[in-house]
Every structure is written in C-alpha cells, then in structure tokens.
Amino acid sequence: MTSTKNVSLADLDLFEHGNPWAAFDELRTNAPVHWDEEDAPNHGFWSLTRYHDIVGVLRDTETFSSERATVNLEELDEEQIEARKSMLETDGIRHRALRRLMQGEFTPRAVAGYETFLRGLTATTLDAAFAKGEFDFVADVAADFPIRVLARMLDVPDADIYKLIEWGNRMVGNTDPEHADVLAHSEESEQYRLLPFRSPAALEVFEYGRHLAAERRGKDGTDLVSRLVNQVPEDGIPLSERDFNSYFLLLVVAGNETTRHSITHSMRYLMENPDQLALLKEKPELIPWAIEEFLRLASPVFHFRRTATHDTEINGQPIREGDKVVTWFASGNRDPELFPDPYRMDVTRTPNEHMAFGRGGPHMCLGNSLARLEIRIMFENLLPRITGMTALAEPDHLRSNFINGIKRFPVRVELA
Ligand code: HEM
Structure with a gap:
C-alpha cells in the first residue's frame, strides 16, 4: 500500500495517464481529509474524497x-x-439572481424542445462517422455534438462552431501542452492573469460575445444572448460588462467539453462491458437510467474547490480560514459506501445518486437536463446501429486534474 504522504492529486502525471483511481481509493480509505502539497506559488489544499464529506461542503x-x-x-x-x-x-x-436569468432555458421542459433537432444531428454525425468504418470517436462523434446544440441555443452560425471548440480546448486544456497556447503555470501566462483560465482565448470569447450582445440588445430575440442582455437580474443590479463576459464564457465552456467527454467515456465503458452493451441493445427502455451510470463512471469534472471562510473542521480535521478545500466528485462517485462494487458498470444501478453534476449545493450544474438529453439521444441512436465497437488504441487523456478528458480514441465500428 502506498503511504498517503506520497499521494498528491496536484500531480498531473497521475491524470494524464488516465489512472488517478488508486490514489482516490487510497485517500478515501486512509486519509479522507488529506493535505496535498503544491508547488509554489500555490500553498496546498485539502482533498476530500468521501461522498458525504463532499456533499457537506457543497451545502x-x-x-x-x-x-x-x-x-x-x-x-x-x-x-x-x-x-x-x-x-x-x-x-x-x-x-441566485444570476442563475435565475438562465434557469428557465435549461429546465427539462425547455431543453425537450431541442429533441427533434438533436435526433437529426445525431443521425447525421453517426452516418458520417460510420461510413468511415474506422475513426476517432472524439473528433468524429463526440466533439461537435454538444457545441452544435449550444450554437443553436446561442443562435450563432454553424461556421463558427470550430472556433467555439478551439476556444474551449485552449481554456479548459490550459494545463495540457497540446491544447494550451499559453500554459497556466508558465511565466508567459502572467500577462493573462486577469482572464479566466489565464488564457488569451478568453479575450477572443469576450470579443465574440460583445459583438453578439451589441447586435441583440433591445431586440426581442429568444436566444441565450438576447435573454442575457435584455433582462435585469431579480436583485435589481444590472449585468456589468464583466458579468456579461464571464456568463457568456461560462455558457460556451461549461457544456462543451464536459458533455463531449461524457459521451466518449460512456462508449468506452460500454466497449469494456459488452454484457451491458448487449443489455441496452436488448432493452433500450433502460437507456434513461443507464445515463446515470454513464455519468457516474465518466465523472467529467474531477473537482471543484471552495475556500474556508473561518476556522472550522471536517471529520475532526481542523481547517483554517482561507484554506482551499477540494471536492473530488470523481472520487465521491466511486465511494463504496454509496455505490457497492463501485468500479463495476451496472446500467441498472439503483439508487444512483451520483455527483457528476455536483450534489446538493446551489451551484449544481445548470445544464444537467440538457447534458442528460444529449447523452440519451446519442446512445438511443447509436446502440441499435452497431453490434460492437473495438478500440484501435488506448485513449489519450487530457493532462488535467480538473477535466477528465479524452483527446483521441481511435475505434472500429461493427455495424448491425
Ligand atoms: C455531462 C456534462 C456536464 C457535467 C459533468 C457538468 C458538471 C458541472 C459541475 C460539477 C458543476 C459545479 C457543481 C457545483 O459546484 O456544485 C457545474 C456547473 C455548471 N454547469 Fe455543468 N456540467 C455539464 C454540462 C453542462 C451543460 C450542457 C451546461 C450548459 C450549457 C452547463 C452549465 C453549467 C453552469 C452554467 C454551471 C454553473 C452553475 C452555478 O454556478 O450555479 N453544464 N457543471
């Protein structure tokens, strides 16, 4: 057994090689509130790896x-x-006021309005990929799909889709040399310190959003940008330029990578569990429940962090004001106290109160119904069309301990 002293979830190598799971297990069992050292200028953080501790902090x-x-x-x-x-x-x-601005656009009922569009989009995407026989599941199936939906919600032209994908990659991949033009820990990033992700891509996103806002202000559009610029939050304080920029950027980034990686991880888990794939083909009515197991296993967001506002304790461990407290959703999703035999894929698992979208706190993912709909429709379309899929190489993981991402996953499809 490795000593918990040697475990550091700040170590990106662990994540790039796709296997932080042993470290999570080790901490969850032996040091559920664990101090992780970090390189300067950072000061270290508390890692929470147990489900109930994480929920306690989020609440x-x-x-x-x-x-x-x-x-x-x-x-x-x-x-x-x-x-x-x-x-x-x-x-x-x-x-709450900021969240309410967009809440109505993301309810299960509101997103159900995209179902027909999504079915068409999925069919076209799969037609093109399957015609190749062998393809990269990320580029040819999962990557464009979420962003195309978002482009429709934002009402921006299809021609801009690759720009949106590239911006997302550059920002979210800011610790991966392949994706980042300016690495988050580099000296060069110092000039971008006031930007989200310390990434110059944020400037391009702001510029793009500003242009859309100017076009739509004072008009009666129903797209997300029109809603954002033409409403005043319920606390009566209008959106500042910073509020608009950061909101727009969050919408562009939050739903794109996460849903893409969920779809890729889910396919991979199904390929590794042919009995589960066969079960879903035989009983497609299970797919809406299977989505929860997909999300639990995928855990596309590894962590979020909170900051202690005063001296306190978690599980008897003193925490000082100002300490960073990191909630590892991906570990909570494999906590055997909640999920018996947590590494087993069981598409009929009930209950399945996973924390892929957070759990119990006010920031619980705003886009969760949309993400669930996208993943469901993808697999409702995909599964009847295949008898199997074979990996042609190991998936390539994003070098990040924030997003559990797969950059490439070459596969061969066996069509039904
Ligand atoms: C499978 C896909 C997704 C996953 C795993 C995911 C995960 C998360 C997580 C973990 C949080 C923070 C929860 C917390 O701190 O308690 C979050 C927040 C958020 N997500 Fe998602 N997300 C996904 C898709 C989406 C989509 C499609 C959108 C919409 C475009 C979206 C928009 C947001 C927004 C706006 C927030 C901030 C909410 C707030 O601060 O109140 N997400 N998401």
Whole structure:
C-alpha cells in the first residue's frame, strides 16, 4: 500500500495517464481529509474524497465559499478575484439572481424542445462517422455534438462552431501542452492573469460575445444572448460588462467539453462491458437510467474547490480560514459506501445518486437536463446501429486534474 504522504492529486502525471483511481481509493480509505502539497506559488489544499464529506461542503456555503477565490486550484489576489468572477464564483443572493436569468432555458421542459433537432444531428454525425468504418470517436462523434446544440441555443452560425471548440480546448486544456497556447503555470501566462483560465482565448470569447450582445440588445430575440442582455437580474443590479463576459464564457465552456467527454467515456465503458452493451441493445427502455451510470463512471469534472471562510473542521480535521478545500466528485462517485462494487458498470444501478453534476449545493450544474438529453439521444441512436465497437488504441487523456478528458480514441465500428 502506498503511504498517503506520497499521494498528491496536484500531480498531473497521475491524470494524464488516465489512472488517478488508486490514489482516490487510497485517500478515501486512509486519509479522507488529506493535505496535498503544491508547488509554489500555490500553498496546498485539502482533498476530500468521501461522498458525504463532499456533499457537506457543497451545502455549507457559509463556511465554504465559492466567491472568496476561484473554484479551481489557482490562487488569486483581490484584483484577479474581482476581474474573473463568474456565477460559479458568486455566493448568496447575487448568485441566485444570476442563475435565475438562465434557469428557465435549461429546465427539462425547455431543453425537450431541442429533441427533434438533436435526433437529426445525431443521425447525421453517426452516418458520417460510420461510413468511415474506422475513426476517432472524439473528433468524429463526440466533439461537435454538444457545441452544435449550444450554437443553436446561442443562435450563432454553424461556421463558427470550430472556433467555439478551439476556444474551449485552449481554456479548459490550459494545463495540457497540446491544447494550451499559453500554459497556466508558465511565466508567459502572467500577462493573462486577469482572464479566466489565464488564457488569451478568453479575450477572443469576450470579443465574440460583445459583438453578439451589441447586435441583440433591445431586440426581442429568444436566444441565450438576447435573454442575457435584455433582462435585469431579480436583485435589481444590472449585468456589468464583466458579468456579461464571464456568463457568456461560462455558457460556451461549461457544456462543451464536459458533455463531449461524457459521451466518449460512456462508449468506452460500454466497449469494456459488452454484457451491458448487449443489455441496452436488448432493452433500450433502460437507456434513461443507464445515463446515470454513464455519468457516474465518466465523472467529467474531477473537482471543484471552495475556500474556508473561518476556522472550522471536517471529520475532526481542523481547517483554517482561507484554506482551499477540494471536492473530488470523481472520487465521491466511486465511494463504496454509496455505490457497492463501485468500479463495476451496472446500467441498472439503483439508487444512483451520483455527483457528476455536483450534489446538493446551489451551484449544481445548470445544464444537467440538457447534458442528460444529449447523452440519451446519442446512445438511443447509436446502440441499435452497431453490434460492437473495438478500440484501435488506448485513449489519450487530457493532462488535467480538473477535466477528465479524452483527446483521441481511435475505434472500429461493427455495424448491425
Ligand atoms: C455531462 C456534462 C456536464 C457535467 C459533468 C457538468 C458538471 C458541472 C459541475 C460539477 C458543476 C459545479 C457543481 C457545483 O459546484 O456544485 C457545474 C456547473 C455548471 N454547469 Fe455543468 N456540467 C455539464 C454540462 C453542462 C451543460 C450542457 C451546461 C450548459 C450549457 C452547463 C452549465 C453549467 C453552469 C452554467 C454551471 C454553473 C452553475 C452555478 O454556478 O450555479 N453544464 N457543471
């Protein structure tokens, strides 16, 4: 058994090689509130790996704030916090007011309106990929799909889709040399310190959003940008330029990578569990439940972070004001206390109260119904068309301990 002293979830090598699971298990069992050292200028953080501890922190927003800092590991000064604050980094009444601006667009009922569009899109995507026989599942199936839906919700032209994907890759992949033009830990990123993800891509996203906002302000459009620029939040405080920029950027980034990786991970798990694939082909009515197991196993967001607002304790471990407390959703999703035999894929698992979208706190994923719909429709279309799929190489993992991403996954399809 490795000593918990040697485990550091700050170590990106662990994630790039696709196997942080042994480290999560080790911490969950032996050190559920574990101090992880980090390289300077960071100061280290508390890692929470048990499901109930994570839920406790997400719920207790008085003690564990989102707005004292950022929700990732980077440590920010006051100027950066102020410049980069998004809905995710806001607590209390203002957070609720910002969230309500878009809530109506993401209810199960509202997103059901995209179902026909999604079915058409899935069919076209699969036709093109399957015609090749061998293809990269990420590029040819999973990558464009979520962003095309978002492009429709934002009402932007299809021609801009690759720009949106590239921006997302550059920002979310800011610790992966293949995706980042400026690596988050590099000296060069210092000039971008006031931007989300310390990425110059954010400037391009802001510019693009500003242009759309100017076009749509004062008009009666029903797309997400029109809704954003033509409403005042319920607390009566209008969106500042920063509020609009960060909201727009969050919409562009949040639903894109996460859903893409969910689809790819789910396919991979089905390929590794042919009995589960066969079961879903035989009983497609199970697919809506299977989605929950897909999401549990995929856990596309490894972590978010909160900051302690005063001295406190978790499970008897003293925590000091200002300490970073990291909630590892991916570990909570494999906590055997909640999920018996957690590494087994069981598409009929009930209950399945996973925390892929967070759990119990006010920031619980706004787009969860949309993501569920996209994944469901993808597999309702895909599964009847295949008898199997074979990996032609191991998947290539994103070098990140934030997003559990797969960059490439070459496969061969066996058509039904
Ligand atoms: C499988 C796909 C997705 C996963 C795994 C995911 C995961 C998450 C997680 C873990 C959070 C933070 C929860 C917390 O701190 O309690 C979050 C927040 C958020 N997500 Fe998602 N997400 C997904 C898809 C989407 C989609 C499609 C959208 C919409 C475009 C979206 C929009 C958001 C927004 C706006 C927030 C911030 C909510 C707030 O601060 O109140 N997400 N998501």
